[in-house]
Amino acid sequence: MAAPDPAKPLVLVCAGGTGGHLFPAEALSVALGQRGCIVDLVTDERAEKYGRAFPARATHVVASATVTSKNPLALARTLFNLGRGYMAARKVVRVLRPKAVVGFGGYPTLPPMFAAVQLGVPTIIHDQNAVMGRANRQLSAKVTAIATSFPGVLDKDPALAAKASFTGNPVRPMVLAAAEIPYDPPTPGGPFRLCVFGGSQGARVMSEVLPAALERLDADLRARLLVVQQARGEDEAAVKAAYARLGIEAEVAPFFVDLPGWIARSHLVIARSGASTVAELAVIGRPSILVPLPHALDQDQLMNAATLASAMAATVVRQADFTPDWLAGELTRIMTDPSPLAAAAAAARGQGHADAADRLAELVLKTAGIAPAGTTP
Template identity: 60%
Template sequence: MAQAVAPLVLLAAGGTGGHLFPAESLAVALNKRGVAVDLATDVRAAHFEFPARNVHLIPSATLRGRDPVALARTTLMLARGALKAWSVIGRIRPAVVVGFGGYPTVPPLIAASWRGVPTVLHEQNGVMGRANRLLASRVTAIATGFRVLAKVDDAVRAKMTFTGNPVRPLVIEASKVPYDAPHGDGTLRLLVFGGSQGARVMSDVVPPAIEKLDASLRARLHVVQQARPEDIDAVSAHYEKLGVAHTCAAFFSDLPVRMAAAHLVISRSGASTVAELSAIGRPGILVPLPHSLDQDQLANAGVLQEAGGAVRIVQAEFTPERLAREIVALAAEPARLAAMAACAKSAGTVDAAERLADLVMKTAGI
């Protein structure tokens, strides 16, 4: 008797962690269910270790500005990608194609719609990005990372199912660690980071803010800070001068573990960061990236702020003086920190990968 062939799902995700991490989590969930997975991505993810049967590199480009020449080049590149994806989908015959946002997902999902293959679009942010808005009317179903998605019409809303943002196994393990609020004059652990590439503003603002604290509060601090390689020496020297215990690095491979150990997190508010912060349940001071056309990080931070789990500070107001005031206020109220941690966790979803896998299999009919 011939062995049954496992159904195949093609995942489409751009070459950044914000798109690849949730796709990776879904791949793991599908593999556990006996579903094979291929990945369609761009050249940035060529060396990313991904649990896929095959990786297909699809040409892509991002629309930037309104320069006619640049627009023509981008359109041509997306068209090339769609033709390549058309060929790949015809050859591998997936049961469904799942996109995780960004322009690298446009060619595979467009090609899938041309071929009549069911499609699922996952929107990780609190507001739908430009690439996903372009695709929304074409796809079969839309999964959302947040319960409320701003600025969508009724036709798109009818396709939406809340799944949450899939998080990595490290995050799921870290979510099992209960929040231990700081006690009296004990250590106050701060975790500071700015996303996968770091953020200069964190290096510019956080050390001067800590310098403004009373010496008694500075003595309690242990700061773990991610910084760009070119900023690490200056950040470390600043903390050394202040006598503040600290650990600085350009990248922390165990960031979820460090998040679980923190009393307070100061960070950007990308979709993956907010998903991990809420899944683990830690209070945050969130500083959205200010220059995004879609203002997705502003919306993401707003969701966690409305839930009571974070303080949102727009970058124009993220000064050493403002940050110092927030740290002083929170350090003086351990019960408030504990309440924020609980509120953050109430907004989290640790089983998002399984929820998304359910929707994908339902859409595919497998």
């Protein structure tokens, strides 16, 4: 474990090992680096599947667990793992002596964030969703400051609202680069580029519904399609075979490193509505059909999707209604008359916050009492 550099302030960034937490953490890390800070990451072993190098000096993997059962034995195992993670995280915080610790949600953030609170280090949590997540709720009363991706998330709790700031959801540099690509509306009878994905974990429903829906299209519409689709590893071969049988040109893979680029080149996106997906669709400015994850305790994806739907930037459909027949009808309508898509793309962009990483970085510096690079505190 490297000793801190006294010439540069260190910020510890903590995030659960999924894209929804790691992507905004990456964006903040880049923004802090531009302001003269060193960043270390605390996460769990899932981050190894992140797909690209995280912009941190070092990564510290701590033990963690998610509460998934009320079974006494399972709860005891969870608490034991969180306790182990807390002790390891406490050592990291004591050795590194960060100026601030920033959490992006997920149970892996609990050990380092609680350790920082106990050791008196300034703490900030960022919540990506329109409804605050469970881990962040546990931390919210104890941390120094709270950043939200949507305005008004904490209005019903004055004590939390008093230390909350609306920053938006930080997006990665590759998203900002993709946002430079203007929307190219489809022409009647021309190619129609469709981008389909289900979040960092993938979504089996996309692999089940999309090929069946596209098979139901008229042949002339099907011939126009260019499809890019994320499919889970166990579904990849079947999806590829289905598109080959239908004669549809398709790029299918479990993970796309440059997914923002594919989004930018698409005419329409079909996806889940995780926080990062919604933020990226808005910053890039693309129309979408969103299928929120069902049965979520907080219905966070439904609330996220509603922000784009209310702006006329997206169509939201419950998974139970997301059938091949429904989707075939919707795509037939859109491809036959694509003229509303350009307005939907502009409406999506109107919901974007491309400066969210900068706004969050400034909040971190202010909370930690760090003078920006090149200034005197």
